Amino acid sequence: MGGGTVNRKLFSLIDVKESVKGMFAVEENSRGNIEAVTIDSREAAENSLFIPLPGLKTDGHNYVKSALLNGASAVFLEKKRFKQLEADIAPLAKKKKASLILVDNVLTALQSLGKSYLGRFNSLVKIGITGSSGKTTTKEMLASVLSVHHSTAANVKNLNSEIGVPLTAFRVHEGHEYAVFEMGTNHPGEMAVLADIVRPHYGIITNIGKTHLEFFGSEEAVAREKADIFRYFTGSEAAFLNKGEPLLSLLKENIRGRVILYGTEATAGFEGYENHGLNGLTIHWEGLRICLSLYGQYNILNALAAISAAFHLGISGEDIKEGLESVRPLFGRSQILHGGITILLDCYNSNPDSARSAVEFLEKTEWKGRKIAVLGSMFELGKLSESEHSKLIDFTIGKRLDAVIFFGEEFLHGFELAGNRTTDKNRFYIATEDFDELKNTLKKYLREGDLVLLKASRGVELERLVPFIKEI
Numbered sequence: 359m360g361g362g363t364v365n366r367k368l369f370s371l372i373d374v375k376e377s378v379k380g381m382f383a384v385e386e387n388s389r390g391n392i393e394a395v396t397i398d399s400r401e402a403a404e405n406s407l408f409i410p411l412p413g414l415k416t417d418g419h420n421y422v423k424s425a426l427l428n429g430a431s432a433v434f435l436e437k438k439r440f441k442q443l444e445a446d447i448a449p450l451a452k453k454k455k456a457s458l459i460l461v462d463n464v465l466t467a468l469q470s471l472g473k474s475y476l477g478r479f480n481s482l483v484k485i486g487i488t489g490s491s492g493k494t495t496t497k498e499m500l501a502s503v504l505s506v507h508h509s510t511a512a513n514v515k516n517l518n519s520e521i522g523v524p525l526t527a528f529r530v531h532e533g534h535e536y537a538v539f540e541m542g543t544n545h546p547g548e549m550a551v552l553a554d555i556v557r558p559h560y561g562i563i564t565n566i567g568k569t570h571l572e573f574f575g576s577e578e579a580v581a582r583e584k585a586d587i588f589r590y591f592t593g594s595e596a597a598f599l600n601k602g603e604p605l606l607s608l609l610k611e612n613i614r615g616r617v618i619l620y621g622t623e624a625t626a627g628f629e630g631y632e633n634h635g636l637n638g639l640t641i642h643w644e645g646l647r648i649c650l651s652l653y654g655q656y657n658i659l660n661a662l663a664a665i666s667a668a669f670h671l672g673i674s675g676e677d678i679k680e681g682l683e684s685v686r687p688l689f690g691r692s693q694i695l696h697g698g699i700t701i702l703l704d705c706y707n708s709n710p711d712s713a714r715s716a717v718e719f720l721e722k723t724e725w726k727g728r729k730i731a732v733l734g735s736m737f738e739l740g741k742l743s744e745s746e747h748s749k750l751i752d753f754t755i756g757k758r759l760d761a762v763i764f765f766g767e768e769f770l771h772g773f774e775l776a777g778n779r780t781t782d783k784n785r786f787y788i789a790t791e792d793f794d795e796l797k798n799t800l801k802k803y804l805r806e807g808d809l810v811l812l813k814a815s816r817g818v819e820l821e822r823l824v825p826f827i828k829e830i
């Protein structure tokens with residue numbers, strides 16, 4: 359997998375300028391080559407292009423000077439910012455023999471550059487993966503399977519956004535046969551941009567859930583957005599869709615290309631599976647026993663998506679088995695941390711669907727000791743936030759768990775509404791928005807032999823509890 363960008367020509371500087379329809383404000387060494395593209399001035403080095411993106415807290419334009427001092431060979435600047443920065447930056451660029459390229463918009467320029475770079479690899483087979491959950495896992499699975507015998511590029515971790523996808527494009531090099539792109543969207547219109555950059559030959563949608571509803575309004579709108587991954591299909595491409603997806607018919611509308619359904623009812627050769635709880639899953643497919651170290655029943659569907667795609671790409675059953683068996687959980691996604699108290703760390707993300715799956719998983723897992731769920735806030739639900747947090751409380755109360763702690767102010771109202779259902783002499787329920795109270799409660803309650811699920815949206819940073827729980 360992979361394909362670093364070290365000492366490998368990506369473009370000549372002239373190519374860069376032309377791909378983004380830019381203009382030299384300072385032209386130095388324009389016959390030189392660019393070997394790396396970075397958005398972090400600390401990574402800027404000789405033969406690198408620094409792209410100063412606007413951020414939430416700061417603007418990359420404030421770091422142009424440091425990128426030049428670190429040796430960047432070229433820097434993009436937004437035209438409208440140039441006048442203000444010229445006196446400070448132009449002499450330094452000349453002195454350091456670096457070029458300054460003016461563009462209308464730095465993000466669009468990064469995307470155009472990624473698209474034009476990727477467009478050069480005519481024989482590269484590109485697979486795009488999107489969905490509300492399971493993208494990273496499915497990407498890791500498919501990339502691992504393809505990598506057994508083929509040189510394969512893929513996103514690092516989950517760099518799947520309008521920035522991460524073009525940056526992933528630069529990881530591709532001549533030797534690669536496949537590139538697997540995880541493509542995420544949290545704003546309407548974003549997927550169309552990503553699909554234009556990647557132009558996938560194969561597109562996979564894992565599922566449609568209640569994610570980023572704040573920006574999309576409804577699950578149907580989420581589905582339409584995700585289906586844009588197929589927007590640039592021309593007839594010879596293929597779409598992989600989960601047969602059990604409730605919004606399947608909407609996803610299938612207007613696809614110019616083949617539609618291949620996958621899933622427990624659809625994947626040819628699927629003969630069933632065994633769920634070994636925390637010890638993973640065994641899939642029976644085409645007479646093979648594929649042992650996944652990932653746990654959680656939902657991973658069956660992720661694996662079937664990867665199996666279906668790999669099978670259609672002509673990958674052998676042995677390679678599929680070997681690739682799937684070598685996948686390990688990534689940080690915060692269904693990770694198990696063993697110890698006196700065992701932690702299920704699923705704090706990378708949360709939404710109403712994945713939180714329910716996690717609660718169900720905890721309930722069904724065979725475990726000698728007590729089971730405790732710490733459920734933190736689910737962000738970006740917009741108007742539905744309060745009701746979705748209440749529904750999660752209703753869903754969880756009464757489940758065979760010893761204790762549930764709802765953490766975050768979004769839960770407080772729903773918890774109050776749940777009234778006397780939250781008082782049960784065999785179970786312990788509490789809701790709090792105070793991190794210290796959460797810690798104190800855990801300190802009092804937890805003991806050796808417990809199994810604790812930590813599930814919340816990324817911003818809650820529930821992993822903060824890990825060192826604390828380990829010390830109990």
Ligand code: ADP
Pocket residue numbers: 489490491492493494495496516564565656657659660690691692704706707711712715716
């Ligand atoms: P994404 O990259 O789309 O955020 P991941 O593969 O990182 O998804 O998985 C994140 C979490 O989402 C998992 O730990 C699990 O809780 C949940 N999840 C993963 N796949 C699925 C699925 N197919 N259906 C429901 N929930 C899932």
